[in-house]
Amino acid sequence: MSKKGILLVNLGTPDSTATADVKKYLDQFLMDERVIDIPKLNRTLLVKGIIVPFRSPKTAKLYREIWNENGSPLLYYSKLQAKMLQERLGDEYQVELAMRYQNPSIASALDKLKSGLVESIQVIPLFPQYASASSGSVIQLVMELVGKWPTVPPISFVNSFHDNELMIKVFAENARKHQIDTYDHVLFSFHGLPERQLLKCDHTGSYCLKSSDCCQTLNDTNKFCYSAQGHHTARLIAAELNLPKEKYTVCFQSRLGKEPWVQPYTTDVLKKLAGEGKKRLLVFSPAFVADCLETLYEITVEYHEEFRELGGEHVQLVESLNDSPVFIEALAGMIK
Template identity: 85%
Template sequence: MSKKGVLLVNLGTPDSPEVKDVKKYLDQFLMDGRVIDIPKFNRTLLVKGIIVPFRSLKTSKLYKEIWDEKGSPLLYYSKIQTQLVQEKLGDDYQVELAMRYQNPSIESALERLKAGLVESIKVIPMFPQYASASTGSVMQLVMELVSKWQTIPPISFVNSFHDNNLMLEVFAENATKHQPETYDHVLFSFHGLPERQLLKCDHTGNYCLKNDDCCETLNDTNKFCYSAQGHHTASLIAAKLGLSKDKYTVCFQSRLGKEPWVQPYTTDVLKKLAAEGKKRLLVFSPAFVADCLETLYEITVEYHEEFKALGGEHVQLVESLNDHPKFIEALVELAKN
């Protein structure tokens, strides 16, 4: 009997934390025209001439901080997620894992599905909120690769799952372990994007960033906006925890370069809260489905140290979805529906 194919795709990770592998990863990642969306000549000069040569050593050191005997946390949890989804779906499905950058590659995963003679392929980019630089990039590459096949099976994509109730429940449950009521403030810190990428998603040309609260309510105009979907995710998790709007802040981390990125920046929010006398912060990172460099180091180490230097006491990360049974159930539902 024919099987249905499921392709889970996460962002990627170097093959090792060594400089040579970090260089390969950064080069492939940052040369993606949807990640740094400027003319290719300029992008090549920037990435190959400046970013990769000067950032690889530092980034390698950061990866070594989170790498353990299991390897890359992102890859480790992605493999477990894939295995558990396969077990739940059973023999009627063939589930494959791919990374948008580095290994296992999308091309190799698609070839395995083709060799398995699957009758259809469901692609699930593992990014709760849609962004051109993440979900859009996965979709584009899958379509480019499959377009070269002589026989193209039915293919469908999950655009986003920012409001998936099971996912929201996992974040809320993980937060409850830390007793949110004992913290002075809660942050929902999403990975950042250049503002120009949000503007490109506004097909009307007259809504995005025209006022300070354009992302706070999801509507037909901003329904594919990464920031608006992020605000929506945060509000839904906050509702499950009974947090009022004055008890939490949505912010954005990991910006690169000097041009404006989505605001407020997490570092600025830390300064503001410290100045207000806040001492203990609970931080969600709901743009990721598995703990990785941006959660395990940037939040747990860098933001904790930065906040303490400003007079705060503690920054506590809410664990990501990882291998939580409810998240596996959510992926199974996305694969089936």
């Protein structure tokens, strides 16, 4: 019986916490032309000459903080999601997992699907909100690789799933476990992007960042904008939890370099809320479907410590989708 191929792709993780493995990961990640979208010579000098040599030892140390008996949490949960999805879909489907950077590679996963003689391939980049540097990069590489095959099967992509009802319900349920009413404020902290990458997604050239509220509503002009989709995800989760607008803030973390990134920055919001006397913060990170360095360390450790130094008391992470059966139903719904 011919099977339908499903390829799940997450961002990636080093093979281990050894500095050499972290260096390989950062090098592949940051040399992606969609991640640092500057001329190749400049990117090479910046990444290989400055960022990777200096950041690798520090980043390796951070990975050691979140590594556990299962290894990388991101890889562990991604493998579990693929396994659960395969069980949910049954023998009519062949589900493979890949990482955009490092292992298992997209090339190896595609080879498994080809060897499995699948009749079609559906690719789901595991990023709820579309960004050129994440979903766009996955789609480009898959097209490049499959485009070299003598026979190209029918292939389709899930562009984004920022408004998926079941995903929204999982995030909301995870938040309810923490007794939301005991927190002074709620943050929806998304991974950051340079503003120039948002501008490139505005094909009109006359909408993006022309006003302070351009991302507050999702429309035909900004429907593929990472920030606008993020705000939409936050609104849907807030609505599911009956959170009033004044109770939550959308912000962006993981800024790199000095040029403007999507704002407001999470660190600035922490300072503002501490200055207002807020003591306890509940933080979502809805750009990720599995807990990883950005959630388990940046939010749970760094932002918690920073907020306490500012006079706050506690920053609590709302866990990601991880091994939720409801999220697996969401994936199955995208496929079927």
